[in-house]
Amino acid sequence: MGEPKPEADTKLHITTVQGLVRRVLYSDDDAPPVDAYDCIVVDECHRGYTLDREMSDGELLFRDEVDFISKYRRVLEHFDAVKVGLTATPALHTTEIFGKPVYTYSYREAVVDGFLVDHEPPTRIVTALAEDGITFLAQEEVELYQPTTGQLKLSLLPDEVHLDIDKFQRKVLTENYNRVVCEQVAQQVDPSLPGKTLVFCVNDEHAEMVCDSSKRRS
Numbered sequence: 223m224g225e226p227k228p229e230a231d232t233k234l235h236i237t238t239v240q241g242l243v244r245r246v247l248y249s250d251d252d253a254p255p256v257d258a259y260d261c262i263v264v265d266e267c268h269r270g271y272t273l274d275r276e277m278s279d280g281e282l283l284f285r286d287e288v289d290f291i292s293k294y295r296r297v298l299e300h301f302d303a304v305k306v307g308l309t310a311t312p313a314l315h316t317t318e319i320f321g322k323p324v325y326t327y328s329y330r331e332a333v334v335d336g337f338l339v340d341h342e343p344p345t346r347i348v349t350a351l352a353e354d355g356i357t358f359l360a361q362e363e364v365e366l367y368q369p370t371t372g373q374l375k376l377s378l379l380p381d382e383v384h385l386d387i388d389k390f391q392r393k394v395l396t397e398n399y400n401r402v403v404c405e406q407v408a409q410q411v412d413p414s415l416p417g418k419t420l421v422f423c424v425n426d427e428h429a430e431m432v433c434d435s436s437k438r439r440s
Contacts, residue, residue, distance in 0.1 A: 227252075235259070242297045259303040267307030268316045291315050347406045349399070356385040392424050400432050 228235045237245075246253050298305055298319065307320040317323075332338040358364055360382045365374040391399075404421075411419050423429040 239294055239297065243293050246297050246300050247293060254301075256300060256302045259301050261304045261306065262298065262301060263306045263308065264298070264320075265308050267320060268309040268311050268313045295319050345410055347403055349402070351391075351399075352387050355387055356390060358383040395424070395428050395431060397431060397435060400428075400435050404432065404435060 228237075295315075305320060307316060309316060312323060329338060333340045358379050360379060362379050363376055364379060366377045367373075368375055407419070407421070421432060423432055
């Protein structure tokens with residue numbers, strides 16, 4: 223069986239950008255006509271390709287963010303219809319495709335109206351690693367881990383190496399680092415107040431490490 227297709231007499235179609243890309247740009251002789259729709263409503267229209275995570279099967283249609291936005295725009299411009307984009311965080315390419323927002327509802331207005339909860343000023347936890355960074359000088363002797371043998375090998379660096387701390391902390395997960403950060407977070411939480419605390423982790427392994435650390439301390 224091929225991919226399911228919407229019935230011609232159905233008044234409302236719900237699809238994804240990936241689905242429309244396949245139907246419009248990769249269909250040999252069955253692409254929807256330009257007048258197929260009178261109105262197209264795109265929810266979360268700011269969404270673009272995210273480069274810092276693994277691609278899903280649908281996203282394999284796109285090489286990178288530029289390719290995503292290009293196909294995204296080509297698909298929308300294929301149809302002679304009114305386009306309505308909905309988003310809380312318009313990006314530059316959002317306004318380039320849909321134009322300037324015709325209606326805005328600010329965070330502060332939503333707080334005053336009682337739809338959102340106000341927040342305290344953000345507290346940034348800056349570690350010594352984040353301040354100092356990680357830099358190895360040219361000709362410096364370093365230990366290189368050999369994953370095939372599980373051993374360390376001494377090597378001289380031919381050039382200076384500077385590691386991006388944000389990317390480094392997403393790849394290298396350590397219990398001591400988690401413990402220190404969690405202790406700092408705990409100092410900001412008042413246990414006498416109602417509510418819960420939500421902690422965002424890099425991946426499942428990181429989340430399990432944080433949970434195990436908190437269980438041992440409790």
